[in-house]
Amino acid sequence: MTEGNFVDYVKIYVCSGKGGKGSTHLHREKFIEKGGPDGGDGGRGGHVILRGNKNLWTLFHLKFTKHVKAGHGGDGGSSRSTGHDGEDKIIEVPLGTVVKDQETEEVLFEITEHGEEKIVARGGKGGLGNWHFRSATNQTPRYSQPGMPPEEVDVILELKVLADVGLVGFPNAGKSTLLSVMTSAKPKIADYPFTTLKPNLGIVSYRDFQSFVMADIPGIIEGAAEGKGLGHYFLRHIERNSTLLFLVPADADDIKKEYDILLDELRRYNPELLDKDRLLVISKSDMLDDELKAEMKVLLDKEFKGISYLFISSVAQQGIQELKDRLWSMLNS
Structure with a gap:
C-alpha cells in the first residue's frame, strides 16, 4: 500500500430511510360493499450500518464518499399488507475504527471485531394502518399513521491502527528501516526527518510459523501532544498497540533525555x-565498538533502572533475532 492510499480520517453525512406510511384502505369484494378497515402497516426505513472487516487496513475506500443514504420503507397496502422495509446501507470499515459525532466530537462507538455491526443511523419506524384503529364506536377509521422521519447525522470515522508492537521515536531514529528488516513491508526510507507521514504495518514472522504485527508510527517531536509536527494525527495510533518499542539512535546527544x-x-x-x-532499543549500534558499547551499558544501567533495553543495528542485522525473542515474550507473558 502506498503512503497516499493510507487514509485514517474521513467525514461522512449519513441518512437512514424514512418509514412508510400506513394504509387507510377499506375492505371491498364483489358481494361485500362495506367491509371493515384492512389497511396494512408501513415498512421501516433502512438503517445505515457499520461493519468491521479484518481485511481492510485503511479508510481509503471512503475517501471520496461524502453522502450515504439508506432506502425508504414502503407504504402499507390493502388486506393488511405491510410495506417493504427500506434497503439497509452497510459501510465496511477496518478494525480499530472510532465513530464520532462531527458536531459534538462525542465518541458514538468503536468497531474492534471482524463482522461486528453497529447502527449509525436507525431507519424510521413504519406507520400503523387503519386496521389498528378500529373500535366498537369507530368501525371504519379513515386515518392511519405516517412513517417516522429518518435520522441524519454527520460522523467522523477515525482509524486507530491495531498492532501488537508500535515503534515510537524521534524523526530519523531508524523506525522505518527496522520495520523493513523485521517484516516484508517496504516503507519509504530516506535521510531526512518526517520521511514517514502515515503509519506503516508489517507482519513479523517468528518461530514455528507464528507472527505478530508491528506498526511504524511517524516520528514524535517535542510538543506533539499539543499538535506540533504531525501531532494528534499519529499519536492516536499508539493507543491501540499493546507494546511500545522506544527507538533511540546510538549517536543521540542524550539517550535518557530523548527517552524522557x-x-x-x-x-x-x-x-x-x-x-x-x-x-528501549538503541538503534544504529553498528557505529559503536565493543569498548564504547560497554561504557554505554554502564551508563544505561545507572539511568534506566528497571527498564529493559537492547542494542541493535538494522543495517548490519545485529540483535534482530534477540529483539524478536524479547518482543514475543513480552506479548505472551
Missing part, C-alpha cells in the same frame, strides 16, 4: 499509554 521527552509526550496525550509494556 518521548515518554512525556505520550503522558500528556493520554496518561494510560504509560501502562503499556515498554522496551
Whole structure:
C-alpha cells in the first residue's frame, strides 16, 4: 500500500430511510360493499450500518464518499399488507475504527471485531394502518399513521491502527528501516526527518510459523501532544498497540533525555499509554565498538533502572533475532 492510499480520517453525512406510511384502505369484494378497515402497516426505513472487516487496513475506500443514504420503507397496502422495509446501507470499515459525532466530537462507538455491526443511523419506524384503529364506536377509521422521519447525522470515522508492537521515536531514529528488516513491508526510507507521514504495518514472522504485527508510527517531536509536527494525527495510533518499542539512535546527544521527552509526550496525550509494556532499543549500534558499547551499558544501567533495553543495528542485522525473542515474550507473558 502506498503512503497516499493510507487514509485514517474521513467525514461522512449519513441518512437512514424514512418509514412508510400506513394504509387507510377499506375492505371491498364483489358481494361485500362495506367491509371493515384492512389497511396494512408501513415498512421501516433502512438503517445505515457499520461493519468491521479484518481485511481492510485503511479508510481509503471512503475517501471520496461524502453522502450515504439508506432506502425508504414502503407504504402499507390493502388486506393488511405491510410495506417493504427500506434497503439497509452497510459501510465496511477496518478494525480499530472510532465513530464520532462531527458536531459534538462525542465518541458514538468503536468497531474492534471482524463482522461486528453497529447502527449509525436507525431507519424510521413504519406507520400503523387503519386496521389498528378500529373500535366498537369507530368501525371504519379513515386515518392511519405516517412513517417516522429518518435520522441524519454527520460522523467522523477515525482509524486507530491495531498492532501488537508500535515503534515510537524521534524523526530519523531508524523506525522505518527496522520495520523493513523485521517484516516484508517496504516503507519509504530516506535521510531526512518526517520521511514517514502515515503509519506503516508489517507482519513479523517468528518461530514455528507464528507472527505478530508491528506498526511504524511517524516520528514524535517535542510538543506533539499539543499538535506540533504531525501531532494528534499519529499519536492516536499508539493507543491501540499493546507494546511500545522506544527507538533511540546510538549517536543521540542524550539517550535518557530523548527517552524522557518521548515518554512525556505520550503522558500528556493520554496518561494510560504509560501502562503499556515498554522496551528501549538503541538503534544504529553498528557505529559503536565493543569498548564504547560497554561504557554505554554502564551508563544505561545507572539511568534506566528497571527498564529493559537492547542494542541493535538494522543495517548490519545485529540483535534482530534477540529483539524478536524479547518482543514475543513480552506479548505472551
